[in-house]
Amino acid sequence: MKKALTLFAALAVSMLALAQVPMASGEVTKVDKANARVTLKHGEIKHLDMPPMVMVYRVRPPQLLDDLAVGDRVRFAAERIDGNYTVTALSKAP
Numbered sequence: 001m002k003k004a005l006t007l008f009a010a011l012a013v014s015m016l017a018l019a020q021v022p023m024a025s026g027e028v029t030k031v032d033k034a035n036a037r038v039t040l041k042h043g044e045i046k047h048l049d050m051p052p053m054v055m056v057y058r059v060r061p062p063q064l065l066d067d068l069a070v071g072d073r074v075r076f077a078a079e080r081i082d083g084n085y086t087v088t089a090l091s092k093a094p
């Protein structure tokens with residue numbers, strides 16, 4: 001029971017963290033599954049102080065790259081983790 005509660009608490013915290021990262025818009029210009037990297041042409045990302053640009057992001061988890069192709073328009077959450085710009089959530093834009 002205690003284990004389940006701890007798991008639930010961890011899940012709630014991670015969902016909260018996810019909810020606090022604003023989603024940005026972008027277009028995929030390169031998918032690098034071997035290195036778990038994606039290149040995105042993105043709009044302004046205020047919480048990271050970024051103007052629109054093309055840049056490479058680390059992807060965690062790498063499975064976010066499954067079914068992703070060059071030219072796809074996406075919504076994504078980017079965070080700075082250990083000094084690396086990292087995509088932590090990603091979905092194709094409708």
Ligand SMILES: [Cu+2]
Pocket residue numbers: 042050053054055
């Ligand atoms: Cu950028």
